Amino acid sequence: MRSFVEAPYPVKLSGWALFKGEPGALEPNAGVLPYDVATPLFSDFAEKYRTVWVPPGSPARYHATETFDFPVGTVLSKTFMYPRGPRTGAPEGSAGNGDRSRRLVETRLLVHAKEGWVSLPYVWDEDGKDATLGLVGTTVPVEWKDARGEVRTLAYEVPNANQCLGCHEHDKRMTPIGLKARHLNKPFAYEPGGENQLARMVRAGVLDRAPADSPHSAVWNQPASGTLEQRARAYLDANCGHCHSPHGPAASTALDLRATADTPRKLGVCKPPVAAGRGSGSTLLYDIVPGKPEESILVYRLKSTDPGVMMPEVGRTLVHEEGVELLSEWVRQMKGSCKD
Ligand code: HEC
Numbered sequence: 001m002r003s004f005v006e007a008p009y010p011v012k013l014s015g016w017a018l019f020k021g022e023p024g025a026l027e028p029n030a031g032v033l034p035y036d037v038a039t040p041l042f043s044d045f046a047e048k049y050r051t052v053w054v055p056p057g058s059p060a061r062y063h064a065t066e067t068f069d070f071p072v073g074t075v076l077s078k079t080f081m082y083p084r085g086p087r088t089g090a091p092e093g094s095a096g097n098g099d100r101s102r103r104l105v106e107t108r109l110l111v112h113a114k115e116g117w118v119s120l121p122y123v124w125d126e127d128g129k130d131a132t133l134g135l136v137g138t139t140v141p142v143e144w145k146d147a148r149g150e151v152r153t154l155a156y157e158v159p160n161a162n163q164c165l166g167c168h169e170h171d172k173r174m175t176p177i178g179l180k181a182r183h184l185n186k187p188f189a190y191e192p193g194g195e196n197q198l199a200r201m202v203r204a205g206v207l208d209r210a211p212a213d214s215p216h217s218a219v220w221n222q223p224a225s226g227t228l229e230q231r232a233r234a235y236l237d238a239n240c241g242h243c244h245s246p247h248g249p250a251a252s253t254a255l256d257l258r259a260t261a262d263t264p265r266k267l268g269v270c271k272p273p274v275a276a277g278r279g280s281g282s283t284l285l286y287d288i289v290p291g292k293p294e295e296s297i298l299v300y301r302l303k304s305t306d307p308g309v310m311m312p313e314v315g316r317t318l319v320h321e322e323g324v325e326l327l328s329e330w331v332r333q334m335k336g337s338c339k340d
């Protein structure tokens with residue numbers, strides 16, 4: 001593993017030596033720890049493989065609700081890929097096992113440089129052997145088989161380096177999003193044995209401590225992991241909360257979709273939108289109307305693929321039907337009305 005804290009950054013992903021072994025096998029190098037998050041961000045059905053590396057002897061500082069405080073030199077990576085064969089139902093994050101039957105698309109790095117967090121998107125070469133720094137964004141044709149075995153195709157959109165800030169912004173500065181206690185407090189299938197991720201991070205010197213009462217999020221599509229309410233809130237937290245927070249790019253909407261939001265109004269219940277018009281379907285009055293998903297702007301925008309309407313506004317081109325179903329169900333069982 002090599003870390004760079006100022007420009008020029010390596011033009012090839014291999015310049016960081018994050019991975020060893022066969023090119024493209026994503027086998028983490030010494031000190032590079034894979035992880036995943038309880039409920040991920042929907043990104044057009046791409047599968048993701050994430051790693052964290054901190055300079056030896058400098059663990060991140062734990063925080064109960066915010067992103068952990070990582071030292072300068074930290075390198076975080078997230079690789080997007082499409083399996084070529086049918087999905088096996090293998091847990092997310094278990095991809096680093098040398099499975100060659102997938103199309104690697106991009107590896108995004110967030111590096112804690114001297115000037116603050118820097119975003120470096122690397123786009124994989126067609127042969128899957130290395131990836132090249134591509135700051136301008138591009139589209140990559142991909143193909144995969146969905147859960148029903150149907151072949152689906154897509155012009156996958158690799159964001160440009162400026163778009164990263166559109167989601168990763170906290171009080172106007174770039175920040176990591178997923179490395180929070182509630183997203184990480186779950187088991188991970190390390191090789192050879194599984195372990196709680198926070199505990200492993202402490203043992204590996206990546207994190208300074210992991211209190212026994214650390215919060216944890218539900219898994220949006222696993223009913224055993226939480227109630228409908230908890231899973232819907234986990235979905236909103238992971239897919240919307242980075243923008244819809246008092247510190248994020250959508251702060252002006254006063255809609256707070258983080259797990260920490262503590263009133264129905266902050267979540268949009270009976271809240272009129274800041275801007276009427278297309279984004280509100282022209283006739284809809286509130287972000288959420290209890291019992292009425294079809295009258296709720298939040299559901300309407302989740303269902304849309306119109307660039308002027310859809311939420312999130314970047315990061316997807318397809319509708320996440322399963323996510324729409326979950327949030328519709330959540331709104332449907334809410335009691336009350338907006339008239340009284
Ligand atoms: C649509 C919103 C969105 C955009 C655009 C986006 N990200 Fe992210 N990113 C997220 C979210 C949400 C997470 C945390 C959840 C996860 O890991 O899936 C994340 C996680 C990451 C991670 C893992 C560490 C962390 O922050 O949790 C890296 C590295 C990363 N993004 C890099 C980038 C780079 C580089 C770009 C621009 C090329 C970018 N991202 C664009 C939303 C976005």
Ligand code: HEC
Nearest residue numbers: 166239240243250253272273274275279287297298311312
């Ligand atoms: C990349 C940042 C970003 C992400 C991620 C995002 N939004 Fe938004 N959202 C915005 C911005 C900016 C606005 C205000 C402009 C507009 O209405 O289009 C907005 C407006 C809204 C509104 C209207 C709110 C109001 O009261 O005015 C709703 C509802 C909404 N978003 C729902 C969602 C949901 C649900 C998600 C997650 C599935 C989500 N958004 C994810 C940036 C984002």
